[in-house]
Amino acid sequence: MAFSVNETLNIIENLKVDLKFEIIPIEESINRVCAKDIYATSALPKFDNSAMDGYAIRFEDRNNPLEVIDTIFAGDNNTIELKENCCVKIMTGARVPKNTTAIIPKEETKKHNNKISITKDVKEFQHIRYIGEDISLNELLLKKGDRINFAKITLLSSQGFSHIKVYKKPKIAIFASGEELKLHYEKIEDYQIYNSNTPTFLARAIELGCEVTFMGQAKDSVDSIKELIENSLDADLIVTSGGVSVGDADFTKEAFNTLDFKTIIDGIYVKPGKPTVFGKIKDTYILNLPGNPLASALIFELFGKVILQKLRGSRNIFHNFILGKISEELKNKKRTTIIPGDFDGEYFTPSQKRAPGMVNVLSNANSMIVVDEKKDELLKDEQIKILPINWKFFTDVKKDFLTK
């Protein structure tokens, strides 16, 4: 059965997935998905400490000459207590003496023999970093389903976690059908074309955190496709492209059907990519994308990526968007349409060439918009919702990025 874009996403968002986990060193966990809520096992800072190199004082003594009675370095286990009109020389990060109610930076003091006087106004509690002000004991640091990035590694390492429980990378098997297609390292005749879809999905699935296997090139026969499918059934997801429409050499559907393929989605009301098929054989999901390169790539961005997020165990499975303006008028022909384009931070410019069979589109696009079937035109400057594709947020145009 064919579904709308939203119905399709609802189905995918609710797929049952069998997540497996493993325990790995945090150094290897970048871009993996956390499989367990992680709580702080100690407060941070662990003790009240100095934010400056200088002197620990009692606030009430600030206007008096203060005798320097000790020096504390970061890492010292010092339990000294401040007495009236005394201070302690202290380094950044060192535990403050008992009774400390202000730290005076070194450059705001004058030294006379073994005494100091303070040359600037003092605020009570200044430059003291208090126990637990950064992280409190038992605070939730990482949620099950969070992607681990460098900043999560900061948290984990600051707590002394050496290992983390993460979901196993989903196994994705990829092959292509269509005998006219040759792999990029093969010699081809004038009437043949290169298979660009398979390397595209291989690269994209790796980029999106999956373990990817290239299964090979199927011939245009049911038996050949069937053999590749059978060899791929230990994967969590098989991604194929081509052979889903009604052409005489479109054998993909037939091959799947001989293998007890349970259809979940048979067509999506979207342009391009309507002939997309999604289903399951045993525990392996199968995404049959159309052969047309741009159609399949856009469908992968809109739906395939969500399937991968589910299979990765991520809790972030919903498309987010950025509001921007469209740089030119755009007509829409009574169907939900995916339009690739380039967003420069303010304006989204639709890709000028964007026929479903083209390969030279997404290499110059960083995002897409999905225009509802009920919307028949977008006016120049109209606000739109932009979904990132290839977004590194650097640009070849130097910009003044300071908020002034």
Ligand SMILES: Nc1nc2c(c(=O)[nH]1)N[C@H]1C(S)=C(S)[C@@H](COP(=O)(O)OP(=O)(O)OC[C@H]3O[C@@H](n4cnc5c(N)ncnc54)[C@H](O)[C@@H]3O)O[C@H]1N2
């Ligand atoms: N009579 C109809 N014809 C078509 C319909 C239709 O509804 N009725 N739908 C069109 C639409 S929309 C699409 S999309 C395509 C889908 O076709 P297939 O998925 O069966 O793909 P193929 O026929 O195998 O190939 C289509 C096109 O894409 C090229 N291709 C295929 N695989 C690759 C690859 N791995 N790398 C690069 N290029 C690839 C292939 O050479 C064809 O040019 O059907 C329309 N037709």
Ligand code: MOO
């Ligand atoms: O879905 Mo086919 O999407 O346009 O070429």
